[in-house]
Amino acid sequence: MDDKKKKRRRPDPSSDEETRLPFKNRLKPDSVILESLRDLLNTSSSSASTSKTLTLADLALASTCREVNELSLPSVESAIESLILKIARSILDGHGFSFDVPSRSAANQLYVPELDRIVLKDKTSLRPYANISTVRKSTITTRILQLIHQLCAKSIHVTKRDLFYTDVKLFQDQTQSDSVLDDVSCMLGCTRSSLNVIAAEKGVVVGRLIFSDNGDMIDCTKMGMGGKAIPPNIDRVGDMQSDALFILLVEKDAAYIRLAEDRFYNRFPCIIVTAKGQPDVATRLFLRKMKMELKLPVLALVDSDPYGLKILSVYGCGSKNMSYDSANLTTPDIKWLGIRPSDLDKYKIPEQCRLPMTEQDIKTGKDMLEEDFVKKNPGWVEELTLMVKTKQKAEIQALSTFGFQYLSEVYLPLKLQQRDWL
Amino acid sequence: MDDKKKKRRRPDPSSDEETRLPFKNRLKPDSVILESLRDLLNTSSSSASTSKTLTLADLALASTCREVNELSLPSVESAIESLILKIARSILDGHGFSFDVPSRSAANQLYVPELDRIVLKDKTSLRPYANISTVRKSTITTRILQLIHQLCAKSIHVTKRDLFYTDVKLFQDQTQSDSVLDDVSCMLGCTRSSLNVIAAEKGVVVGRLIFSDNGDMIDCTKMGMGGKAIPPNIDRVGDMQSDALFILLVEKDAAYIRLAEDRFYNRFPCIIVTAKGQPDVATRLFLRKMKMELKLPVLALVDSDPYGLKILSVYGCGSKNMSYDSANLTTPDIKWLGIRPSDLDKYKIPEQCRLPMTEQDIKTGKDMLEEDFVKKNPGWVEELTLMVKTKQKAEIQALSTFGFQYLSEVYLPLKLQQRDWL
Numbered sequence: 072m073d074d075k076k077k078k079r080r081r082p083d084p085s086s087d088e089e090t091r092l093p094f095k096n097r098l099k100p101d102s103v104i105l106e107s108l109r110d111l112l113n114t115s116s117s118s119a120s121t122s123k124t125l126t127l128a129d130l131a132l133a134s135t136c137r138e139v140n141e142l143s144l145p146s147v148e149s150a151i152e153s154l155i156l157k158i159a160r161s162i163l164d165g166h167g168f169s170f171d172v173p174s175r176s177a178a179n180q181l182y183v184p185e186l187d188r189i190v191l192k193d194k195t196s197l198r199p200y201a202n203i204s205t206v207r208k209s210t211i212t213t214r215i216l217q218l219i220h221q222l223c224a225k226s227i228h229v230t231k232r233d234l235f236y237t238d239v240k241l242f243q244d245q246t247q248s249d250s251v252l253d254d255v256s257c258m259l260g261c262t263r264s265s266l267n268v269i270a271a272e273k274g275v276v277v278g279r280l281i282f283s284d285n286g287d288m289i290d291c292t293k294m295g296m297g298g299k300a301i302p303p304n305i306d307r308v309g310d311m312q313s314d315a316l317f318i319l320l321v322e323k324d325a326a327y328i329r330l331a332e333d334r335f336y337n338r339f340p341c342i343i344v345t346a347k348g349q350p351d352v353a354t355r356l357f358l359r360k361m362k363m364e365l366k367l368p369v370l371a372l373v374d375s376d377p378y379g380l381k382i383l384s385v386y387g388c389g390s391k392n393m394s395y396d397s398a399n400l401t402t403p404d405i406k407w408l409g410i411r412p413s414d415l416d417k418y419k420i421p422e423q424c425r426l427p428m429t430e431q432d433i434k435t436g437k438d439m440l441e442e443d444f445v446k447k448n449p450g451w452v453e454e455l456t457l458m459v460k461t462k463q464k465a466e467i468q469a470l471s472t473f474g475f476q477y478l479s480e481v482y483l484p485l486k487l488q489q490r491d492w493l
Numbered sequence: 494m495d496d497k498k499k500k501r502r503r504p505d506p507s508s509d510e511e512t513r514l515p516f517k518n519r520l521k522p523d524s525v526i527l528e529s530l531r532d533l534l535n536t537s538s539s540s541a542s543t544s545k546t547l548t549l550a551d552l553a554l555a556s557t558c559r560e561v562n563e564l565s566l567p568s569v570e571s572a573i574e575s576l577i578l579k580i581a582r583s584i585l586d587g588h589g590f591s592f593d594v595p596s597r598s599a600a601n602q603l604y605v606p607e608l609d610r611i612v613l614k615d616k617t618s619l620r621p622y623a624n625i626s627t628v629r630k631s632t633i634t635t636r637i638l639q640l641i642h643q644l645c646a647k648s649i650h651v652t653k654r655d656l657f658y659t660d661v662k663l664f665q666d667q668t669q670s671d672s673v674l675d676d677v678s679c680m681l682g683c684t685r686s687s688l689n690v691i692a693a694e695k696g697v698v699v700g701r702l703i704f705s706d707n708g709d710m711i712d713c714t715k716m717g718m719g720g721k722a723i724p725p726n727i728d729r730v731g732d733m734q735s736d737a738l739f740i741l742l743v744e745k746d747a748a749y750i751r752l753a754e755d756r757f758y759n760r761f762p763c764i765i766v767t768a769k770g771q772p773d774v775a776t777r778l779f780l781r782k783m784k785m786e787l788k789l790p791v792l793a794l795v796d797s798d799p800y801g802l803k804i805l806s807v808y809g810c811g812s813k814n815m816s817y818d819s820a821n822l823t824t825p826d827i828k829w830l831g832i833r834p835s836d837l838d839k840y841k842i843p844e845q846c847r848l849p850m851t852e853q854d855i856k857t858g859k860d861m862l863e864e865d866f867v868k869k870n871p872g873w874v875e876e877l878t879l880m881v882k883t884k885q886k887a888e889i890q891a892l893s894t895f896g897f898q899y900l901s902e903v904y905l906p907l908k909l910q911q912r913d914w915l
Binding site for chain 1: 643644647649650651652654655656657658659660661662691693694697705706707708709710711715716717718719720721722723724725726729746747750751754755769843845846888890891892893894896897898
């Protein structure tokens with residue numbers, strides 16, 4: 072509070088800024104920081120080219136784990152037709168019909184450390200039509216296959232909600248059509264976006280990126296402060312070009328707005344992306360595509376709480392209920408830039424800007440310490456242990472206590488200069 | 494269900510489409526529909542130029558009602574300085590200090606039918622510093638004024654959350670700084686966006702619109718399927734140009750995605766905008782700016798439930814807690830295109846795609862029948878009465894029962910052809 076009192080006495084904002092803003096005087100010229108970012112880019116793009124090739128087959132897991140691929144519309148169409156022909160043959164042979172559906176339950180999931188993501192094992196279960204307990208589900212499965220076949224023929228995209236409304240009488244509620252849709256993805260061995268069923272878009276992107284959205288070329292340095300809405304259908308995104316040195320993945324929109332208004336990407340060439348909270352499928356696919364095509368390092372700026380880390384893990388290792396598609400949805404090697412629990416003391420975040428963790432927060436934190444994807448990174452374990460010990464959390468916005476632009480003018484540049492990521 | 498059985502027997506999709514899609518055969522050529530839209534545009538732009546001039550002063554309400562205006566940063570800065578000088582003088586004169594704060598309570602709100610929006614009356618209350626019950630609030634008010642003054646000097650935008658974090662010890666929780674921020678808007682007589690405090694963006698826009706966002710020119714016909722994210726700060730939006738015949742305001746993103754993918758705006762020149770649910774301030778300001786500068790009619794596509802109508806009313810007449818700024822936030826003369834309760838039978842929406850209204854829905858519907866903004870439109874009263882009577886609601890997506898593109902290929906064109914809006 073001393074600083075604030077001083078400030079009130081001295082109205083000139085420029086002279087007291089040096090003393091009021093911790094660490095500002097440690098900042099080196101931008102050229103020095105940029106040099107360190109170029110190093111990061113070089114290491115990242117060389118490691119990306121090696122790690123990219125690692126697959127289930129390399130680990131001799133191809134026969135015991137199941138993964139789906141991006142498939143073209145004609146491939147999806149013919150996969151459906153083959154499946155239906157096989158069923159027709161089975162019926163004609165007098166065997167009736169049944170779907171062989173991959174199990175998506177937790178017991179059938181596996182974290183593979185070498186891949187750093189969750190994958191689905193190969194257990195399947197039969198879904199016969201001539202069985203009272205599965206007749207509804209097998210009917211729904213047939214209907215979903217028929218609807219997807221229509222979408223392929225028309226080459227249009229729909230939402231899960233649209234899909235549900237095409238046959239409310241059969242589906243009854245949307246959880247049923249949604250769940251079978253995931254089954255169908257697994258059965259056909261393709262991603263959900265290959266089926267042309269998309270989720271509502273939530274994310275935005277701004278900065279040093281040019282790409283095509285449904286045939287239109289988009290220059291993300293010329294998207295003002297609002298940025299470009301990330302397209303819901305990744306298959307119509309292409310032609311990515313960039314002179315950025317890194318991708319800055321931001322958890323929430325308040326921080327995104329600050330960086331977009333300050334055109335942070337002009338001072339430190341980067342692409343800024345956010346899903347405005349929980350990562351949605353479209354943003355996850357978009358991030359992965361950027362990382363893969365542009366070979367850029369990804370630095371994450373999230374709240375210093377268990378959910379910030381959880382969000383980071385969804386981008387990095389996938390969510391459990393879509394583990395069958397982790398290869399396409401996850402972005403490898405995301406670095407945890409901040410706000411990290413150790414930053415709170417290091418950057419002298421005042422006590423009143425920190426929040427006490429609730430019982431639930433602490434439990435979530437402790438649970439995460441048991442997760443494989445945290446355990447494999449000793450730095451993360453250390454930070455999370457500190458969080459659970461101090462029982463304190465903080466939002467990115469807590470940095471505003473040193474001034475609205477402290478995030479873009481001091482905190483982030485210093486983090487980059489010090490290569491302070493894990 | 495007959496239709497669906499027929500369909501299964503006849504695999505050729507083109508021949509049965511006419512019989513399967515109600516009303517498709519009533520559609521006239523697009524040129525006819527476009528003609529009727531041009532008429533709408535002409536009536537709308539002439540009425541806009543007259544209705545636009547109607548103010549509180551015209552109704553002799555200027556002295557009993559209070560409104561705020563868009564102010565430039567230097568004007569806000571000097572308004573704060575005048576206020577503080579007045580207070581300093583009062584202290585020096587031995588009278589201590591006190592803020593005279595407009596009351597924002599429900600009792601001080603008024604619906605003005607001629608303006609078709611809610612406004613704030615002129616009641617104010619004193620907030621003296623030397624009083625135990627108001628000392629905290631007057632201190633917070635002073636601090637917020639100081640922070641806003643800083644924002645003006647730096648010419649940057651921040652979120653309410655940023656503002657809160659600049660002095661957590663004083664504000665304690667964000668509702669307190671948020672509430673005083675609205676008080677400060679009213680006291681200074683300017684909009685909240687004039688104070689450079691912005692809300693996170695949520696909306697997207699696509700179609701026949703060109704505008705500048707923070708200096709970058711954006712062509713919304715070239716924004717792919719994702720569209721352009723609506724900027725959080727309306728004061729950096731300008732240079733709007735359009736050859737559209739109308740603005741299509743869409744409640745939810747599923748419908749938005751359908752229309753964006755089908756490039757509906759190329760067949761019927763329009764601008765498509767959505768806030769993805771509850772209208773946020775940025776989207777409301779953006780819609781109003783489009784309506785005012787481009788003089789385009791606004792047609793709304795919302796769910797057929799009380800909340801769809803409520804959302805329409807927030808765009809049109811404002812929300813109660815920001816009634817002091819209704820002049821800047823509301824868009825006059827929005828037409829209710831659909832989905833209207835009478836559409837459910839008219840378009841033969843199958844029973845299973847309609848949802849029963851809950852007790853709460855029915856109560857909300859009945860409450861809305863008592864609202865002035867509904868009562869002044871007999872067509873709306875009739876529709877809402879029908880909804881409450883049939884106790885049925887339906888989402889826009891229910892139209893998918895006739896095929897995924899029924900919305901863009903039959904329903905909307907027919908609505909436009911028949912000039913079927915209220």
